[in-house]
Amino acid sequence: MKKLLICCFTVLNxxxxxxxxxxxxxADCPETEWIAQSQSRQNRLDNGILPQEIxxxxxxxxxxxxMMKKASQALHWDMIELxxxxxxxxxxxxxxxxxxxxPRGIDITFQFIVNQDSLLAWKNYQAGYDKAxxxxxxxxxxxxxxxxxxxxxxxxxxxxxHYMKLYITYAExxxxxxxxxxxKDKHPAYYQKKQTEFLDKMTALTDQTHENAGIExxxxxxxxxARRFRSSTVVQVEFHVNAFAGSVIDEALGPIEATSKPxxxxxxxxxxxxxxxxxxxxxxxxxxxxxxxxxxGNFHTTPDEDYKYNYEAGFKVxxxxxxxxxxxxxxNTSIGIVGNKRFIEKMLEFIDVEKLNGTMVKF
Numbered sequence: 001m002k003k004l005l006i007c008c009f010t011v012l013n014x015x016x017x018x019x020x021x022x023x024x025x026x027a028d029c030p031e032t033e034w035i036a037q038s039q040s041r042q043n044r045l046d047n048g049i050l051p052q053e054i055x056x057x058x059x060x061x062x063x064x065x066x067m068m069k070k071a072s073q074a075l076h077w078d079m080i081e082l083x084x085x086x087x088x089x090x091x092x093x094x095x096x097x098x099x100x101x102x103p104r105g106i107d108i109t110f111q112f113i114v115n116q117d118s119l120l121a122w123k124n125y126q127a128g129y130d131k132a133x134x135x136x137x138x139x140x141x142x143x144x145x146x147x148x149x150x151x152x153x154x155x156x157x158x159x160x161x162h163y164m165k166l167y168i169t170y171a172e173x174x175x176x177x178x179x180x181x182x183x184k185d186k187h188p189a190y191y192q193k194k195q196t197e198f199l200d201k202m203t204a205l206t207d208q209t210h211e212n213a214g215i216e217x218x219x220x221x222x223x224x225x226a227r228r229f230r231s232s233t234v235v236q237v238e239f240h241v242n243a244f245a246g247s248v249i250d251e252a253l254g255p256i257e258a259t260s261k262p263x264x265x266x267x268x269x270x271x272x273x274x275x276x277x278x279x280x281x282x283x284x285x286x287x288x289x290x291x292x293x294x295x296x297g298n299f300h301t302t303p304d305e306d307y308k309y310n311y312e313a314g315f316k317v318x319x320x321x322x323x324x325x326x327x328x329x330x331x332n333t334s335i336g337i338v339g340n341k342r343f344i345e346k347m348l349e350f351i352d353v354e355k356l357n358g359t360m361v362k363f
Contacts, residue, residue: 048094297332
């Protein structure tokens with residue numbers, strides 16, 4: 001029955017995902033409503049962000065956006081803003097006085113379509129896959145339903161129910177025996193064992209039916225193909241201004257850290273290139289083939305146990321201690337670029353490290 005529930009959820013979840021389709025789908029769709037909320041001055045004021053903090057956020061957004069537009073024009077890549085967060089992440093509550101507030105953050109992600117032909121090919125492939133996958137899910141559901149209505153499955157179910165009733169009846173008739181009923185009396189354990197045997201047989205029937213459909217292997221192959229399309233179609237650049245820690249790799253993929261290589265870039269605290277494997281586990285966790293992480297500011301250059309590079313604040317982040325760097329100032333920027341290695345290296349040339357460093361104050 002477990003597989004049947006998973007099957008139903010997959011159908012429902014598929015419908016939810018397709019409701020979010022946009023012009024660049026199957027590339028990521030922009031979070032339009034959230035971006036509007038994040039950019040709204042009034043919304044930020046209502047969330048306890050100070051006017052001078054808002055001014056800093058807007059200034060950094062403008063600087064970064066101009067930088068990305070220059071890259072788009074020079075590389076002839078279509079650009080959209082994908083995500084933006086300004087309302088989350090404050091270390092202190094909204095009512096904390098200005099001298100006691102830590103630097104406020106702003107996170108922005110841009111997506112570039114590097115090849116429209118590749119995007120069209122990806123769309124066509126995805127449309128065909130979605131249709132076939134939907135048919136597979138429906139057929140799998142029908143097959144499992146047929147299995148659960150088969151005489152053999154019903155015999156197993158009747159037997160499981162039979163031993164469950166024997167167990168309940170026996171336990172009720174001998175309840176005066178107390179704990180001895182479950183420690184010395186062999187009848188309850190026997191009835192439970194037999195019930196479990198038949199439940200396992202029921203599960204084995206539905207599992208085998210589901211396995212025969214081959215849906216998981218098709219999904220794995222789809223992930224592999226989609227990753228190749230994404231690599232030839234999309235580059236994403238993510239900026240974290242006043243980040244608590246720097247990381248471009250999901251912490252679940254920690255072992256990648258050991259094989260990533262440092263890059264030598266002037267005036268950058270840390271630059272690291274990641275090459276992500278193509279095995280089944282990695283495909284399910286990470287959709288990119290390469291990533292570059294740039295850290296500007298006083299970050300640690302050795303990652304913590306979660307493979308994140310923490311920022312050395314140099315002060316307490318409580319609500320009682322005056323801060324050397326005030327909340328409307330920039331103290332660091334973390335930048336992640338993901339996509340095909342050749343494409344992200346092209347994008348790297350347009351990250352104006354000098355300008356970004358110029359926005360920062362030091363303690």
